[in-house]
Amino acid sequence: MEKNWLDVLALTLIIIGAINWGLIGFFNLDVVSLLFGTLSVISRIVYAVVGIAGLYAIVLFWKLRSE
Secondary structure (H helix, E strand, O other): OOOOOOHHHHHHHOOOHHHHHHHHHHHHHHHHHHHHHOOOOOHHHHHHHHHHHHHHHHHHHHHOOOO
């Protein structure tokens, strides 16, 4: 499979989101809220971008599966 910058960016964002969710689950620590404020505009943008990366991962999954 040929990797491109969008695949790498999406996987990086998914990893960051997964680590944040792990910290929330284990320690009740939301790093995004700590950095940008609870549901501020910036934190909502961060959450939205990570969510879009998750949706893109579905496309990436199908690219991997088709090989």
